[in-house]
Amino acid sequence: MIDLDRLQKTSGIIGNSDTIKQALEMMGQVAPVDISVLVTGESGTGKEMVAKGLHKFSKRSNQEMVTVNCGAIPAGIIESELFGHKKGAYTGAGDDRKGYFETANKGTIFLDEIGETPLETQVKLLRVLESGEFMRVGDSQTRRTDVRILAATNKDLGELVQHGKFRQDLYFRLKTVTVNLPPLRQRIEDLSLLVERFALEFTRSNDIPYRGFMPEAIRRMKHYDWPGNVRELKNFVESILVMEKGERITVEMVELKLGISQPIIQNQNLPVLVQQSPEQAERELILRQLLLLRQDVETIKAMMGQGGTTTQPVPYFHEGDVSDLPKEMQIDENSHHSIRNAAIGDMNLEELEKEAISRTLQHFNNNRRAAAKSLGMSERTLYRKIDQYDLGRKIKRSNGKNG
Numbered sequence: 001m002i003d004l005d006r007l008q009k010t011s012g013i014i015g016n017s018d019t020i021k022q023a024l025e026m027m028g029q030v031a032p033v034d035i036s037v038l039v040t041g042e043s044g045t046g047k048e049m050v051a052k053g054l055h056k057f058s059k060r061s062n063q064e065m066v067t068v069n070c071g072a073i074p075a076g077i078i079e080s081e082l083f084g085h086k087k088g089a090y091t092g093a094g095d096d097r098k099g100y101f102e103t104a105n106k107g108t109i110f111l112d113e114i115g116e117t118p119l120e121t122q123v124k125l126l127r128v129l130e131s132g133e134f135m136r137v138g139d140s141q142t143r144r145t146d147v148r149i150l151a152a153t154n155k156d157l158g159e160l161v162q163h164g165k166f167r168q169d170l171y172f173r174l175k176t177v178t179v180n181l182p183p184l185r186q187r188i189e190d191l192s193l194l195v196e197r198f199a200l201e202f203t204r205s206n207d208i209p210y211r212g213f214m215p216e217a218i219r220r221m222k223h224y225d226w227p228g229n230v231r232e233l234k235n236f237v238e239s240i241l242v243m244e245k246g247e248r249i250t251v252e253m254v255e256l257k258l259g260i261s262q263p264i265i266q267n268q269n270l271p272v273l274v275q276q277s278p279e280q281a282e283r284e285l286i287l288r289q290l291l292l293l294r295q296d297v298e299t300i301k302a303m304m305g306q307g308g309t310t311t312q313p314v315p316y317f318h319e320g321d322v323s324d325l326p327k328e329m330q331i332d333e334n335s336h337h338s339i340r341n342a343a344i345g346d347m348n349l350e351e352l353e354k355e356a357i358s359r360t361l362q363h364f365n366n367n368r369r370a371a372a373k374s375l376g377m378s379e380r381t382l383y384r385k386i387d388q389y390d391l392g393r394k395i396k397r398s399n400g401k402n403g
């Protein structure tokens with residue numbers, strides 16, 4: 001049996017809550033056994049940390065763990081990436097090539113975002129899971145690989161099965177051993193510990209004086225629901241420490257900072273539908289900021305007399321009491337439209353999309369998974385759009401992953 005304290009320390013998983021302890025216990029039981037493990041949990045809950053921990057405490061720890069982000073590989077080449085290809089299998093396949101399953105031979109393969117794998121590839125994954133057998137694309141020779149398979153998803157695979165998007169046989173095969181990570185809001189008792197560790201680590205390595213968080217500030221943070229989970233908390237702590245360099249963190253500072261990421265829910269005066277998910281709220285916020293930005297541009301143009309489309313700047317959104325606006329400018333509370341009618345016909349969808357994607361990426365510190373989720377598109381589509389709009393290089397890399 002593995003020493004759970006050592007497992008926790010080595011894998012860097014912080015937390016004392018019962019749910020984290022259960023997850024660690026499960027890890028301790030399955031890490032040394034050569035079986036496949038599914039890690040589930042919302043984005044930012046630490047699935048990758050768990051996968052690394054499982055590998056480190058396995059018999060294969062002296063071999064490599066190959067990580068494959070199934071959601072980020074275009075559907076057309078995923079099989080060739082996973083299983084390799086034979087020379088001439090398709091245009092551009094100049095040489096015989098190994099895939100990840102062969103590279104990971106004797107070690108571990110971590111299939112991240114397995115829920116994003118195309119259905120036809122899932123059949124082949126099931127085969128390799130069950131027998132270790134696979135074929136390179138365009139080849140007729142069956143090959144064998146000796147890999148331990150770890151997989152992770154932030155999707156509800158059972159639900160995907162019901163919608164015909166995930167194979168039931170693969171689902172049953174995968175879910176027998178599952179490590180589930182709770183969202184941060186369900187183990188909020190761990191927040192103080194997480195904050196303290198992140199703050200100490202960050203201030204130490206950046207030579208920033210650290211005077212701690214006021215108890216009231218921590219209490220306020222415990223009332224926020226952290227849709228981006230531990231990743232969001234870590235980014236939050238680090239950026240508030242940078243902004244308030246050397247100061248003790250007060251509740252006002254926390255509220256100010258939280259206000260940026262959650263104003264729609266907090267500010268009941270704004271004419272949007274409340275009681276929506278944080279992702280919806282976030283999406284609306286970005287769109288709203290975009291339109292306000294556009295309004296500023298119009299105002300400047302009008303001021304400079306360069307013939308903007310309006311001389312009298314009108315708000316795309318009205319921030320105060322809507323009843324004093326002309327009828328056609330009011331937002332119909334019962335409809336789902338949040339753009340004023342008069343703004344229609346004056347917008348280029350591509351520009352809006354590009355701007356929305358770029359700003360959403362910035363908002364999530366370039367975490368593409370969180371951005372894709374918030375924008376309501378698949379990660380694969382987001383990657384394509386980033387290429388299409390050439391946004392890849394413009395966005396600052398964060399300290400997180402998914403750069």
Ligand SMILES: Nc1ncnc2c1ncn2[C@@H]1O[C@H](COP(=O)(O)OP(=O)(O)OP(=O)(O)O)[C@@H](O)[C@H]1O
Nearest residue numbers: 012013014043044045046047048049154230231369
């Ligand atoms: N329990 C934890 N203790 C310490 N750090 C954590 C914990 N959980 C997550 N983190 C930190 O949060 C960030 C995200 O973790 P990780 O990449 O493992 O999440 P994930 O579940 O794989 O997210 P995603 O689904 O978006 O890929 C990392 O910086 C990691 O260090």
Ligand SMILES: [Mg+2]
Nearest residue numbers: 047048112152
């Ligand atoms: Mg991950």
